[in-house]
Amino acid sequence: MWFREKRSLAMTKYVFVTGGVSSSLGKGLTASSLGRLLKSRGLKVTMCKLDPYLNVDPGTMNPGEHGEVFVTDDGGETDLDLGHYERFIDESLSKISNTTTGSIYSNVIAKERRGDYLGKTVQVIPHVTDEIKERIRRQGTLGADVVIVEIGGTVGDIEIVPFIESIRQFRRDAGRDNVCYVHLTLVPYLAPSGEQKTKPTQHSVTELRSRGIQPDIIVCRSDQPISDSLKRKISLLCDVPMKAVISAVDEESIYDIPVTLHHEGFDTIVCDTLNIDLDEHPIDLAPWESVVRRVHNTTSTLRIGIVGKYVTMPDAYLSVGEAVRHAGFGIGAKTTIEWLEAERVPSEIDAERLGQFDGIIVPGGFGERGIEGMIATARIAREHDIPYLGICLGMQIQVIEFARHVLGLSDAQSTEFTHSSSAPVISLLTEQLDVTDLGGTMRLGAWPAMLDEGSQVAELYGTTVVSERHRHRYEFNARYRDQFEAAGLRCSGNSPDGRLVEFVELPGHAFFVGTQAHPEFKSRPDRPHPLFVGLIKAAALRAEGREPHIIDPSTVDATL
Numbered sequence: 001m002w003f004r005e006k007r008s009l010a011m012t013k014y015v016f017v018t019g020g021v022s023s024s025l026g027k028g029l030t031a032s033s034l035g036r037l038l039k040s041r042g043l044k045v046t047m048c049k050l051d052p053y054l055n056v057d058p059g060t061m062n063p064g065e066h067g068e069v070f071v072t073d074d075g076g077e078t079d080l081d082l083g084h085y086e087r088f089i090d091e092s093l094s095k096i097s098n099t100t101t102g103s104i105y106s107n108v109i110a111k112e113r114r115g116d117y118l119g120k121t122v123q124v125i126p127h128v129t130d131e132i133k134e135r136i137r138r139q140g141t142l143g144a145d146v147v148i149v150e151i152g153g154t155v156g157d158i159e160i161v162p163f164i165e166s167i168r169q170f171r172r173d174a175g176r177d178n179v180c181y182v183h184l185t186l187v188p189y190l191a192p193s194g195e196q197k198t199k200p201t202q203h204s205v206t207e208l209r210s211r212g213i214q215p216d217i218i219v220c221r222s223d224q225p226i227s228d229s230l231k232r233k234i235s236l237l238c239d240v241p242m243k244a245v246i247s248a249v250d251e252e253s254i255y256d257i258p259v260t261l262h263h264e265g266f267d268t269i270v271c272d273t274l275n276i277d278l279d280e281h282p283i284d285l286a287p288w289e290s291v292v293r294r295v296h297n298t299t300s301t302l303r304i305g306i307v308g309k310y311v312t313m314p315d316a317y318l319s320v321g322e323a324v325r326h327a328g329f330g331i332g333a334k335t336t337i338e339w340l341e342a343e344r345v346p347s348e349i350d351a352e353r354l355g356q357f358d359g360i361i362v363p364g365g366f367g368e369r370g371i372e373g374m375i376a377t378a379r380i381a382r383e384h385d386i387p388y389l390g391i392c393l394g395m396q397i398q399v400i401e402f403a404r405h406v407l408g409l410s411d412a413q414s415t416e417f418t419h420s421s422s423a424p425v426i427s428l429l430t431e432q433l434d435v436t437d438l439g440g441t442m443r444l445g446a447w448p449a450m451l452d453e454g455s456q457v458a459e460l461y462g463t464t465v466v467s468e469r470h471r472h473r474y475e476f477n478a479r480y481r482d483q484f485e486a487a488g489l490r491c492s493g494n495s496p497d498g499r500l501v502e503f504v505e506l507p508g509h510a511f512f513v514g515t516q517a518h519p520e521f522k523s524r525p526d527r528p529h530p531l532f533v534g535l536i537k538a539a540a541l542r543a544e545g546r547e548p549h550i551i552d553p554s555t556v557d558a559t560l
């Protein structure tokens with residue numbers, strides 16, 4: 001039956017995931033888990049997110065408030081949920097995988113100005129809804145069998161109304177069998193009465209129905225499993241079959257979620273709703289289950305300190321945290337991350353305290369706050385042989401630190417923070433060279449780099465040609481390259497034209513590596529990123545020194 005199993009579906013199918021009751025219920029993870037389950041059934045899956053806020057894209061949003069800006073290969077600055085999508089379905093998404101009300105309206109208004117609407121009154125229905133449907137339909141032209149569309153926000157929000165209306169219309173346009181509505185709600189446990197409550201779910205479904213959508217499946221988030229009698233109640237009150245009430249309990253790891261949801265029958269009922277033949281698309285969850293085994297079979301614990309600016313909101317560095325965990329899975333180590341406020345280094349968080357970590361990361365960031373604390377962190381890591389990975393701003397920091405304390409350029413700085421430094425070791429490319437071919441001011445998306453033969457980074461990547469995603473304005477100032485190299489900081493990876501320094505490393509140090517890119521965006525649970533693997537291996541060696549035999553770094557398997 002191989003020919004049937006390999007066959008693509010005749011029509012693209014669409015799953016719409018909405019949320020009710022409360023935000024932060026894990027809609028993105030539920031949608032991503034479904035994506036993984038459908039992919040495990042041999043279906044081609046793509047995913048996208050519709051965000052009802054008015055920003056044109058999340059690029060200008062404060063990560064301390066909104067969480068990380070996830071960058072795609074084509075330079076899209078997108079919502080962090082796209083990171084979950086990529087990590088779970090292992091497909092590279094693009095700019096068009098994230099749409100906001102702001103981007104919809106800018107397009108509609110631009111069309112109106114051009115006269116495209118031929119003098120008609122431009123209205124939310126049909127013009128805005130048509131634009132939203134067009135964005136969804138575009139996803140369906142990319143060759144996927146199933147497009148999973150997550151609607152940001154919760155039903156009942158003012159901004160969400162045009163999106164709900166659009167997806168309601170979409171079923172009529174695409175055909176009943178080609179659309180499935182999944183609604184995620186919260187089933188809270190009330191301790192005083194010792195009961196789980198369905199009322200918020202009922203209200204949320206009522207709200208959705210008032211907009212013309214009857215959900216096909218209700219996914220109930222709760223801290224305890226939902227009993228059959230409760231499922232029966234939700235089934236009756238919300239008018240879905242009992243098997244379409246899915247219990248989604250809190251899990252120890254986010255990577256457990258696809259397995260749990262599969263056991264709840266989630267993917268089966270989605271396929272039934274979409275008329276996808278389960279015999280033609282049997283599930284093979286074995287590869288994912290082996291990821292899950294690695295997540296739980298950890299024999300040691302490594303402590304990683306992340307020194308940054310937005311540490312009170314760890315979602316600001318979501319992909320960095322996941323990349324650390326993935327690398328840990330690779331060597332059977334649990335990684336505990338401590339988020340450290342850069343401004344507290346070195347006064348409150350000193351060398352002794354930092355020395356308790358097995359590895360340190362200074363992640364990306366913008367703006368001056370905390371810079372001196374990060375520089376102090378890099379200095380402590382370099383001088384005390386603590387494994388250090390510098391990501392984007394974190395690399396710029398280690399370059400500034402090295403310039404100040406090894407090259408003796410005591411006021412070395414980035415021109416992002418001052419123009420009065422006599423040693424601008426990090427600066428804008430336009431300040432360094434006469435370059436006009438860079439387009440916008442920000443270097444965004446995938447850029448290739450050539451790694452020096454025999455360098456530490458080339459060893460880790462196992463190749464000398466790599467591509468990583470970028471999101472920054474400032475660069476290593478090539479005028480200082482020889483000075484750095486003479487003092488031992490190797491510029492081990494460069495842009496193919498040799499103009500841009502992409503990687504630095506310090507031979508002889510336990511691990512002192514920096515990259516101008518954001519490698520965290522390409523790490524996957526079953527394919528940890530080489531640079532994070534390098535950090536974690538070095539961290540394991542350091543931990544081994546402290547508590548011998550807790551781990552054997554020679555067993556590290558970066559490829560899984």
Ligand code: GLN
Binds near residue numbers: 365471
């Ligand atoms: N602020 C720095 C720059 O613009 C670093 C950016 C980042 O870490 N993403 O170059």
